[in-house]
Amino acid sequence: MDVDAVGLAESLREEAEYANERRLLVLAGDRKRGYDTLESILDTLPVPITETTLVGPDDRLRCEQLPQANASELLGTTRDVIAVDAHDELRPNALGKVVGAVDGGGLLVLLTPPLESWPDRHDGFDASLAVPPFSVDDVTGRFKRRLVETLRAHRGITIVDLESGRLDADGLTHPAPRMPSEPPTPPADHRFPTATYEACLTADQVDAVAALESLAEREQAVVLEADRGRGKSSAAGLAAGAYVAAGEDVLVTAPAARNAAELFERASELVEALGTDAVVEPRRIETAAGGSIRFREPATAVDDLESADIVVVDEAAALPVATLESLLAADRVAFATTIHGYEGAGRGFSVRFRDRLAESDHEVLDCQLVEPIRYAAGDPVEVWAFRALLLDARPPVDSLVADATPQTVDYRRLEPDDLLADERLLREAFGLLVLAHYRTEPADLARLLDAPNLEARALVHDGHVVSVALLAREGNLSPETRSMMYEGGRVRGNMLPDVLTSQLRDEAAAETAGLRVVRIATHHAARSRGLGSRLLECIREEFESAVDWLGTGFGATPGLLAFWRENDYRAVHISTTRNDASGEYSALMLAPTSDAGRALHDRHADWFVRRFAALCSDALDDLEPDVARAVLRSVVDRAGPPLALTDHEWRVVAGAAYGPGLFDVDPGPFRELVVRYFADDPDAVDLSDREERLFVLRVLQSRDWESVADRLGYHSTGQCMRALGDAVCPLVDHYGDAPALEVRERFAER
Template identity: 30%
Template sequence: MDTYQTPSGSTSNTLQYLAQALPVAARNNHRLPLLLSGSQPWLSGVLEDITTFTQQPYWFFSDRSEWGLTNVQPWKQAKKLLGQSIALLILDLTEVIPADALGIVSGALQGGGLLVLLLPPKCQWPQASPFHLRASQLLERCNLPHLTEAGLQPLTPQKLEQDNNLPQPPCATQDQERAVTAIKRVLTGHRRRPLVITADRGRGKSSALGIAAAQLLTAAEQEQQRSLSILITAPSRKAADTVFHHGEVLLPQSHKQKNVISLGKSQIRFIAPDELASQEHKASLVLVDEAAALPAPLLEKLLRKYSRIVFASTIHGYEGTGRGFAIRFKKTLNAITPKWQQCELKEPIRWNSGDPAEQLMENLLLLNADAASDEVAAKATLESTSFHLIQGAELRENEIRLREVFGLLVNAHYQTRPDDLVHMLDREDLDTAVLTHKTGNDESVIAAALVSHEGEFNEELSQQIWAGKRRPKGHLLPQTLAAQGGFREAPQLKMARVMRIAVHSAVQGTGFGQHLMQRVADVMAEKGFDLIGTSFGATSELLSFWGKCTMQPLHIGSTRNSASGCHSVIVGQGLSTTGQCCVEQWSLRYFQSLPFLAHTVLGSLEHGVLLHLMQRKTSQLLKFCPRLEEDELELLHEFCNGYRNLDACLPELHKLSCTILPEHRTVLTDEEQAILTCKILQNQSWADTVRHTGLTGKKEAEHTMLRSVQKLLKQVAIESTH
């Protein structure tokens, strides 16, 4: 058992401390943080002493140039350290704490390494924002060596119990060993039992995929008669580098190319997610790394298509979080493959458990934040909750509430990053709306939303935004509606944008999200906002939720968003008379343009999403929806009876698909909805239509279309009698 003890004294004694503590850190496989707070000249002198003493290559991140040391990188270059392992890291936090970049670079420091944090005098930042005030309090209280111009502050010795249960190489931990075994079992065990692996950053999740793939190829080669095709996919080829690296190292006799590792008759091959989902590939086993960064519809396609598949995702870390992925994807897994398996990696690889640098970063950036317990949340009812609209200064005063809110956001949104914590605390134009449930003397957060204030520009700036000459940062709704939607008046309106919304997993689907949004809309209306809206990657689930919140689609992007993999949609609800008039005009324009977009830029949109987007939910919009005339209905009946071919009825079929299909799609099967959407609305070829609908061929597709038209005509007849 090794301990760290801090001697008192000045800089010379600090070097004595490092001489004693760094070997202890190496034995414990811990990273050693050292806090330095003082004036810039004093910090420069201490840094010179430390770098001379350690004699280690170092990385130094700072946006200041007066340090007098070489190899100083600006913070914007933080991603250079991804995938690297270093022994000495110096970080300049004297002016600001760049939260995202700090999360990135701190993960590159290896066990036994030294982390030097440069802080302002007395750990007090000049801007004194809520985020930095919280950081000041945390750093002053933390049990870490802290050198100031007055000397080195003492701390309580830290202890570590060594673990003598070592894994079998090439695995670095027992957790990783169990994960490798579980991955291989997906191939050798029963079909339709996918594995979901989740882990914090630095736990060897991607390495486990590579180790398992290499061991499977080795076993296949030894059997000689067997050939394996292991397919790897990830948001990008670079994201799969770790998997391929371990495969290459463990298969030295293999033939290696950029995207393929071959050994005998078997191979490991990278395929992009879209291609893997849309085209036919022979696969013995599919490994999906960083699954949380892929859109949910694509993951579902992969799950349905491949009977032996592993999904792996990071829970915490610089790249956002995947904890919400496991929660949300669980519903899909339960529905499609109820015998799915789960494996969580908890043991760190680059450093041992109890690492003081990891504990510091987790607390500072709330990487370990979690929502209220399921037991507490499950007891909440709509009647038992209270609504609060909070700003950052109030959140800073309530650490428990802050952690619960951020934990909810981490669960719900895989892209939630440390910078979001900064925004929550520091932005004056950002409100945090919460529903809390009281249990005894405590209040637990059940649902939360981040609401940004946008728009309200003068006429001159609004015109420049509409013309695309100005793009004010952080004003997504007015800027997109003006520059892309063409609505000149949008930037002048006072808008509230819901940036994030999260409901505790224990009560999802029970109305808490809608209730929260109604309370937010009421408060924003009282505050004089014209419109409340949001932007998100269009999926059927999200469109259904926002429709229940009485928000109308106002705009859809012409290309897929690189982060979500979906087309971005803006929905909104008018709060003032002016806002209501604008929403009515903009939604009408949107619905008028959608049929044209369907067979151009939205030609590959998922059929269920397109039908959701075309559904008119208000009587105001329905009266602008042209109904089928008698002669058009007669032609459609002739089509169903075989007297007219498809080409002779295309205008009528298109009108039927635009008007009746979206409103009555539930009377059709999924294949029947898809055949009309793909062939008629999106103008796809028969070959693409058959592929997207999953039917066996053109003949079956034609029969399915006839059946779907007959069902919709029956609905028209029912409506006409009322």
């Protein structure tokens, strides 16, 4: 080989150290050659093997090894060298997670096939994009082509072509010397010992530590937000160290113990600097003053909150929203989280959890850390990663779309080739999806560009994206695939047909062809003007003759259910478990566009109405009453056949409403009546929100009188019981048949 890859890696490393930046080395070509070269490099570089990680399928080097699927383990950690073996596959999410973990002065190494042919090779990740009825041959290579172009175009990236022995780019940037920065100064007044602040590396970190002082008060939540490597975990660690030295008990949680490693390191350094008498272990610190810092996995931490004075949640973006909510039971709690979270850590925190935090009893103190610590500002590898994975994609600035209305916008197909050719369009569309959706991740960029089953559509105002939707073709599956699903087999994509077939036991469901709206978002500066509805209308016009139904599935909230209902989508199912990332139950909705689609919708709507009450007293017994009301309201027009209450059941119901009867003796007929009320024309009977919530909590979810009375603000269980009877009266008036009305008359005469 002509090029001296080892010498080059040494120069890269030297330059990286000098500038406190990272460098990226691409070893392109035969896999074995790539590993041989990498091994020689690692043998030569003055980097301890303990600080190196190989992210790839096989344990081929002496260092730590992780498969790409487990790349999350590196979130929040710091490594000198990370090598990613991309020969079998490249998962964009894994790349997003590992880039931020490489230390200033460190190297990211990519082992790839020859760059010229890489985009045309189908790898393991591409196979995951081959959603039936499509095959892997239908998957294109645009994401990798774009990735290769960015590798070639960006500074700080060396590309060695192992086949030709050629150096495609040397990656050296010859940085000018930087002025050493002044150490930050402690705030004028502070509660923590001065050493806590002396250990800080930036002014932002000082501010973050100062913010954490407020946890000495009651009912306080502090949120530290930053991009990767800005020192938020370390700030939390320094504060934890100060608290433990003062004898407080600090409970630390994170997705895994390793994610909290930096936190413990800073805490133990501070405990030592303060000369505190303490026992220090990797996941536990105990001081003679009676303080402790303990790590607990999130599931255990939730049960252990009572025993702690202060709770610190590290890498909060990577935790399910439901877990974050449970952690709010702690009075004094700090969350350290990434701003975008989109690099694969998840956006549940910012898109969903923020609202819950604001509604909680905690006073919330926010603190952002901007200045990088792990590596210098302007680090070329961060710049590259942001661009290659669109980590910093943003929707257009507000002023560009502020005047958009359904009349000013054009409907536009976002063809993958157009998106590749127009970086601004791509950034705007993708930025809108990232900002609005907690689930959008780097893999979605690859899906958008390469997946054969996906389409994107937008409304543009003056050429700027103001509303965007990601659509997936579903159904139209072969009899073999359908029976495989019916018998419990897994199928990729096809979310709606899959649930309708495998869970709801409808073998014919996947025969019809549909289009699922996977995500939809309107620019925040232009919401509630009918743009989202206009986009759905355009999509319907474009696709209605080609499919049997349009559909959607999303974390159910009353507002979103109203949005879809207004656009003629009808609920047919609600998931029986909460979504990990959003903490919500998912609603599935259909808008039929053909007779076959209508038949599919109608039978599922009828089944849904029939099973809803039983679900509510079982898997959905904790469904928020307002979501339950909105879901049933979204079934619309599927009230089903006439109510089948027996004469005696009518007497029981009317007796409880108008006479001395009791709901408790026979809740069944009340349930049927209440479900009918919700699923029927909303103008038929007029009840208050509180009465409807009472129906959900007591009649459908079978909560006991005491807790219902308490939750809905009734003075006593007696008052709550009378309120239920009163609420049932108009239902008896509207739906009751002769025996019910007889009961009513009899008591009315008294």
